Every structure is written in C-alpha cells, then in structure tokens.
Amino acid sequence: MRTTELPLVVVLGDQEPPLLDRVKDRARLRRVGEADLAEALREADALLVWDFLTEALPAAWPEHGGPRWVHTASAGVDRLLFPALLRSGAVITNSRGVFEEPIAEYVAGLVLAMAKDLPGTLDRQRSRIWQHRETERVAGTRAVVVGGGPIGRAVARVLSALGLRVALVSRTARGRDPDFGRVYGFGELAGLLPDADWVVCAAPLTDETADMFDAAAFARMKRGARFVNVGRGPHVVEADLVAALRDGRLGGAALDVFRREPLPPDSPLWTAPGLLISPHMSADTHGWLEDLAELFLANFARWTADRPLRNVVDTTLGYVPMSEAPGGTPHTEEGSP
Structure with a gap:
C-alpha cells in the first residue's frame, strides 16, 4: 500500500455498495463503470470488484503499476485469473463466508x-x-x-x-x-x-x-x-x-x-x-449486499493495518485453499457463485 496519502480504492460497479462511507476518512473512494476502469486502475491502490460478473478487467488492466490488492464480491475468481493481473503480483481475495x-x-x-x-x-x-x-x-x-x-x-x-x-x-x-x-x-x-x-x-x-x-x-x-x-x-x-x-x-x-x-x-x-x-440468484438473499460490504470492510481494516488478509486466493489453484474450516472440518477448495 502506498503511504504518501490516503489509499485510492477503485470500486467497479454501476451501483454504490452499501456501508462504504465507513472508510471515507481512511481512503479515497472512486466508483467507476467499465468505460472509465482503465484510467482508474493506473492510480489505484486497491480494487473492489463489486460488479463481479464483469468481463472488462483483462482489457483495462495496466501494463505497469495498478492495484496491489483486488477483492471480489463473489466466491468464484475465474474472471480475475488473467495473465496481466497474475503477472502484477496483486493479492486477490474473495467473499467466502457469505454464500x-x-x-x-x-x-x-x-x-x-x-x-x-x-x-x-x-x-x-x-x-x-x-x-x-x-x-x-x-x-x-x-x-x-x-x-x-x-x-x-x-x-x-x-x-x-x-x-x-x-x-x-x-x-x-x-x-x-x-x-x-x-x-x-x-x-x-x-x-x-x-x-x-x-x-x-x-x-x-x-x-x-x-x-x-x-x-x-x-x-x-x-x-x-x-x-x-x-x-x-x-x-x-x-x-x-x-x-x-x-x-x-x-x-x-x-x-x-x-x-x-x-x-x-x-x-x-x-x-x-x-x-x-434461475438467473444466477441462488446466493442472493435479503441483506446479502450488506454482508458482502461488511466482509470487504473487515479485510480493508486488515489491509490498512498491514495485517494478513482473509480469503486470499491461491492463483495457481484458482480458489482459496483451506486446510481446516471452522470447527475442524477439513476441505481444500472454494465454491463459485
């Protein structure tokens, strides 16, 4: 994370996510649509992929620089595993726990x-x-x-x-x-x-x-x-x-x-x-957008404090590997709404 000023968090989506006003004193927030994504990414410190069905990221990703952390409001991350993002070394996190x-x-x-x-x-x-x-x-x-x-x-x-x-x-x-x-x-x-x-x-x-x-x-x-x-x-x-x-x-x-x-x-x-x-709605229940925002905000607090992020994706596997779930239940892969 850059330290000279408040970090720039780019939010990709046509709709304003709930609850983000909680971090306005700790980040510069810029919400953009697909048309303005490429320009915004060049200066971004972090990217919140609120529109997780987007296919605009590969073409918009900068050749140099760009976000060091990408969080998606989904469990599946297949749309994020394109070569330019992988080469950038950006940390990818997902929304495991909501769906x-x-x-x-x-x-x-x-x-x-x-x-x-x-x-x-x-x-x-x-x-x-x-x-x-x-x-x-x-x-x-x-x-x-x-x-x-x-x-x-x-x-x-x-x-x-x-x-x-x-x-x-x-x-x-x-x-x-x-x-x-x-x-x-x-x-x-x-x-x-x-x-x-x-x-x-x-x-x-x-x-x-x-x-x-x-x-x-x-x-x-x-x-x-x-x-x-x-x-x-x-x-x-x-x-x-x-x-x-x-x-x-x-x-x-x-x-x-x-x-x-x-x-x-x-x-x-x-x-x-x-x-x-059904139109890709199996995970969408009343209050789910607030749940997604809360998860992002919890990880944002960790990111700004230089603490380990949760739900870090292993980009070689394509999901979040976990050796043990809460309660001691072992499993190794993430699902993908």
Missing part, C-alpha cells in the same frame, strides 16, 4: 421442488386442473455433490439432513472426514454417477472442471436422475444437457449459472423439457 448457507438452502429447494413436482402443480393450478398425483420421497436417495469447498460442503450437509445419502467429490480424495467419512476425488466421479439420483455441481471453475458435465457424463448417470448446477456455467456443455433432457436420459435439471448471462432469449435451454432456470 454457503443460502446456496445450500436453494439447492435443497430445487431438489424438493423436482421430487414433489411443484412445477407441475403450478402448471395445473394455472390451468385450473384438479389432478391428484403421487410424488417422490427424497430420503434414502443418493446424491453426488461435486465441489469440496465450503459451498459444496454446506450443500452436502443440508441434503444429508433431508435424509439423502451424499457422496462428496473434491479435487483431492481423502478419508476420515469428520462430516462425510470419505471424500472422493474428481477421478472417481465417473464411477459414482451411475448410482446417483441427484448430481449437484458446486465446484470452482478451473481447467480441470471446465466442461466436466458433457454427453459422456450424462450418459453415465442413471436414467431419470436429476442434475443441478450452482457452480459456473462452463462446467456444463449446455447442448449435451439439452439433448439428455430431450431424450429422457435425465429426469430433470436446474441451472442457476450459464455460459452466457443473461441467458439469450433464443437459447434452447428455455424450452428444454424438465429444466428449471
């Missing part, structure tokens, strides 16, 4: 909605059709949760509480996990898919996880299984998912993230049978 429980609740809601055919009930209500039906129990069914970081672990815990038998899949396999007994490695996923009734993707986006759910993966899943993605859009080959739904290989699916957002009106996903679409 885990809301996403887990959302996934549980999707699982119950599909098992209990709530979309079918709403369709019949709109058509004033009284049609008694039987639905499924989720207790005793098998779920595979892909992503062993805080978000995946939270999803696995909530599904377990509903009575599902959950297999957690992480980058690295390990035994004697205090919550799940055994954690499987990515290399074991193919062998788990044929027995899964539910497959949930909550993994970070890395070279290893991109396109991991393709035609081959869907073909391995049992007929009628359901698929949920709350990770990143590029985890899924969307055309292959549409094909698996249309031919009845999958019994249903739910996507909260997409390769292109907003999802274009002409996307075949809109009309894929049995697909629930």
Whole structure:
C-alpha cells in the first residue's frame, strides 16, 4: 500500500455498495463503470470488484503499476485469473463466508421442488386442473455433490439432513472426514454417477472442471436422475444437457449459472423439457449486499493495518485453499457463485 496519502480504492460497479462511507476518512473512494476502469486502475491502490460478473478487467488492466490488492464480491475468481493481473503480483481475495448457507438452502429447494413436482402443480393450478398425483420421497436417495469447498460442503450437509445419502467429490480424495467419512476425488466421479439420483455441481471453475458435465457424463448417470448446477456455467456443455433432457436420459435439471448471462432469449435451454432456470440468484438473499460490504470492510481494516488478509486466493489453484474450516472440518477448495 502506498503511504504518501490516503489509499485510492477503485470500486467497479454501476451501483454504490452499501456501508462504504465507513472508510471515507481512511481512503479515497472512486466508483467507476467499465468505460472509465482503465484510467482508474493506473492510480489505484486497491480494487473492489463489486460488479463481479464483469468481463472488462483483462482489457483495462495496466501494463505497469495498478492495484496491489483486488477483492471480489463473489466466491468464484475465474474472471480475475488473467495473465496481466497474475503477472502484477496483486493479492486477490474473495467473499467466502457469505454464500454457503443460502446456496445450500436453494439447492435443497430445487431438489424438493423436482421430487414433489411443484412445477407441475403450478402448471395445473394455472390451468385450473384438479389432478391428484403421487410424488417422490427424497430420503434414502443418493446424491453426488461435486465441489469440496465450503459451498459444496454446506450443500452436502443440508441434503444429508433431508435424509439423502451424499457422496462428496473434491479435487483431492481423502478419508476420515469428520462430516462425510470419505471424500472422493474428481477421478472417481465417473464411477459414482451411475448410482446417483441427484448430481449437484458446486465446484470452482478451473481447467480441470471446465466442461466436466458433457454427453459422456450424462450418459453415465442413471436414467431419470436429476442434475443441478450452482457452480459456473462452463462446467456444463449446455447442448449435451439439452439433448439428455430431450431424450429422457435425465429426469430433470436446474441451472442457476450459464455460459452466457443473461441467458439469450433464443437459447434452447428455455424450452428444454424438465429444466428449471434461475438467473444466477441462488446466493442472493435479503441483506446479502450488506454482508458482502461488511466482509470487504473487515479485510480493508486488515489491509490498512498491514495485517494478513482473509480469503486470499491461491492463483495457481484458482480458489482459496483451506486446510481446516471452522470447527475442524477439513476441505481444500472454494465454491463459485
């Protein structure tokens, strides 16, 4: 951090984040949109990526100088891992700690909605059709949760509480996990898919996880299984998912993230049978913006005091590595809303 004057904190976003007036006596704040980002970055000491869906950073990043600390209001950091930023040596931190429980609740809601055919009930209500039906129990069914970081672990815990038998899949396999007994490695996923009734993707986006759910993966899943993605859009080959739904290989699916957002009106996903679409909202609950701001402010206090920052991303891995979570729960990777 430069010490000659108050540090310049550039905030990227069209909307003003809440609570930042708390640091106006300790920082010069400059909020910019994408058009003014390149100029602002040349003088910035720190960058708050409030608009975490932006794709403007690679082109705007300065060849020399620039922020020494970049904080994103998201868990996923794949949009920040471009060569110029990595070469700069800037420290990257994320917003781990805000999204885990809301996403887990959302996934549980999707699982119950599909098992209990709530979309079918709403369709019949709109058509004033009284049609008694039987639905499924989720207790005793098998779920595979892909992503062993805080978000995946939270999803696995909530599904377990509903009575599902959950297999957690992480980058690295390990035994004697205090919550799940055994954690499987990515290399074991193919062998788990044929027995899964539910497959949930909550993994970070890395070279290893991109396109991991393709035609081959869907073909391995049992007929009628359901698929949920709350990770990143590029985890899924969307055309292959549409094909698996249309031919009845999958019994249903739910996507909260997409390769292109907003999802274009002409996307075949809109009309894929049995697909629930939500606009990247699984983590967004009342008060979440204040929670994100509070997390940034706590790290800002550490930064100005030259104390170690929290949620520092390992740029070689693409997520925040953690050897031990609160309460002694080991895990190694971060999820990615």
